[in-house]
Amino acid sequence: MKQVVTGNHTLSYGAKICRAQVVSAYPITPQTQVVERISEFVADGEMDAIFIKVESEHSAMAACIGASAAGARTFTATSAQGLALMHEMLHWAANARTPVVMGNINRGMGPPWTIWTDQIDSLSQRDTGWMQFYCESNQDVLDSMIIAFKVAENENVLMPAMIVLDSFVLSHTTEPVDFPDQDKLDEFLPPYKAKYTVDPDNPHTFGGLTGPDRYYELKWLECEAMDRAKELIPQVGAEFGEWFGRPHVMVKPYRCDDAEIVMVVSGTIASTTKDAIDELRDEGMSVGSAKVWTFRPFPSEAVRELLRGRKQVIVIDRNVSFGHEGIFCTETKGAMYNEADRPSIRNFIAGLGGRDVKVRDIKEMFHLAQKDDTPDPYWYGLKT
Amino acid sequence: MIEIRFHGRGGQGAALASSIIAEAFFREGKEVQSFPMFGVERRGAPVAAYIRVDDKPIRVKCEIEEPNYVLVLDPTLTEAVDVTAGVKPGGTIIVNTPKEPADAGLDGDFEVVTVDGSSIAVENGLGSRLAPIVNTTMLGALAAGSGVVGIDAVADAISTYFPKDDGKNANAARRAYEVLTG
Numbered sequence: 348m349k350q351v352v353t354g355n356h357t358l359s360y361g362a363k364i365c366r367a368q369v370v371s372a373y374p375i376t377p378q379t380q381v382v383e384r385i386s387e388f389v390a391d392g393e394m395d396a397i398f399i400k401v402e403s404e405h406s407a408m409a410a411c412i413g414a415s416a417a418g419a420r421t422f423t424a425t426s427a428q429g430l431a432l433m434h435e436m437l438h439w440a441a442n443a444r445t446p447v448v449m450g451n452i453n454r455g456m457g458p459p460w461t462i463w464t465d466q467i468d469s470l471s472q473r474d475t476g477w478m479q480f481y482c483e484s485n486q487d488v489l490d491s492m493i494i495a496f497k498v499a500e501n502e503n504v505l506m507p508a509m510i511v512l513d514s515f516v517l518s519h520t521t522e523p524v525d526f527p528d529q530d531k532l533d534e535f536l537p538p539y540k541a542k543y544t545v546d547p548d549n550p551h552t553f554g555g556l557t558g559p560d561r562y563y564e565l566k567w568l569e570c571e572a573m574d575r576a577k578e579l580i581p582q583v584g585a586e587f588g589e590w591f592g593r594p595h596v597m598v599k600p601y602r603c604d605d606a607e608i609v610m611v612v613s614g615t616i617a618s619t620t621k622d623a624i625d626e627l628r629d630e631g632m633s634v635g636s637a638k639v640w641t642f643r644p645f646p647s648e649a650v651r652e653l654l655r656g657r658k659q660v661i662v663i664d665r666n667v668s669f670g671h672e673g674i675f676c677t678e679t680k681g682a683m684y685n686e687a688d689r690p691s692i693r694n695f696i697a698g699l700g701g702r703d704v705k706v707r708d709i710k711e712m713f714h715l716a717q718k719d720d721t722p723d724p725y726w727y728g729l730k731t
Numbered sequence: 732m733i734e735i736r737f738h739g740r741g742g743q744g745a746a747l748a749s750s751i752i753a754e755a756f757f758r759e760g761k762e763v764q765s766f767p768m769f770g771v772e773r774r775g776a777p778v779a780a781y782i783r784v785d786d787k788p789i790r791v792k793c794e795i796e797e798p799n800y801v802l803v804l805d806p807t808l809t810e811a812v813d814v815t816a817g818v819k820p821g822g823t824i825i826v827n828t829p830k831e832p833a834d835a836g837l838d839g840d841f842e843v844v845t846v847d848g849s850s851i852a853v854e855n856g857l858g859s860r861l862a863p864i865v866n867t868t869m870l871g872a873l874a875a876g877s878g879v880v881g882i883d884a885v886a887d888a889i890s891t892y893f894p895k896d897d898g899k900n901a902n903a904a905r906r907a908y909e910v911l912t913g
Contacts, residue, residue, distance in 0.1 A: 351750070351757045351765075483792075516792050520766040521750050523757055615792035622791050705793045
């Protein structure tokens, strides 16, 4: 059934219909509404879950790890400074192989204090071992969440996953979202059956001191698990399409078939870009776009498949790695480097800290990329 | 695509009203999107909220610059902010004020519709003379002034958001609609 809801409440309803059993969270703008609504569901008895109030995000993630280790389906949500405060526990969740699913509302890192969107909070957690799904719409948020639970809890994966959405541009924006029938969803996403759980009646030590003779292999196992996630995500994405009519792929092309130039985008900019592509096509330009849905695991093969043989690739990043360039651009270049027939890759930084990115801005970046004297990376719309 | 901008003051419920009207359009089979001004809302400070309506899925995720319709919840706002900014030629601005349209102080290539939404709200038990709660009342005025959404859909959407108000909010919206449509 379709309902008009915000991105934040999509996460709340998502946690409910995915039957999360434990939710532990600490409020932070712009995420607050997510857990506010979940706490109401739990208090009203609409959601059969335990809501654990804590004093910080670090504790929220610690509680989630404990719950997941005990075999519960576990959800939390945070943003920016809250995510950064979780950092130590993010590593722990992945290394302990607890398939926690978390919503992260992209927000810039202070100072200066900000509450607006910027991908730097989640991208800074790149190497913690979390899967990351970047969403372009509220429907994308719900679908990603369902798929993330299914992939994360797969016994061959057992890695945590982050559902990432832009502050305000999605978190506070209402759109129609098609919520699946509960019985059908229960069948698609059955209860989590953990293979190994903490059990007071049968105590074991998990994650104890491990020397050089074993640590290295454990890291390999995590890497293998992420590789399996990379195989599984498109499979589950296709299966999801068969069940619910919306298939998902790790790199989603738009009007790319004959395009000489492809704009690589993520988050809500990926959605706006489609209107820009239509207008550029009407003006006779040979251009399409590609939305990168999963940043970790990074879909290198799919990126190569789509970008191989193109004349030019333009990556728009709503983030920057100081001293280098946009992070999606670096990853895209890395995936393409060994290709004999690789395109030239141009990078634009845009929309940091919630600066609006309009259709005409995306078109302007396309045109700037055709000029040899445009610096690379180029900070689009910089006020001087 | 139809684009609408609401002007209110923090605490007046402009953002909530934008969600309700999006719901009303949705019930009429439209694709919708609504969002508050991406800012820090302080009580009493000027705020805005936006709505997009279309027959096909809405992909643009950016702010609205050239609205077809503008709804002004607070009569004093027309002095504080330029509520006419970017309004499409031939568009309509609907203002909560006891004044006649010609006296609203808004000039340009658009129609001005006025309604004493504050009085209608208070008559329907929504707030007090000093602090009327006008957001839902003005949605009825929007339905009348724009003609792009039906008053029944608006009243239904309001009732969904306020299931325990004895119909006060929906009645106030209907009253504003009747005042404007005669």
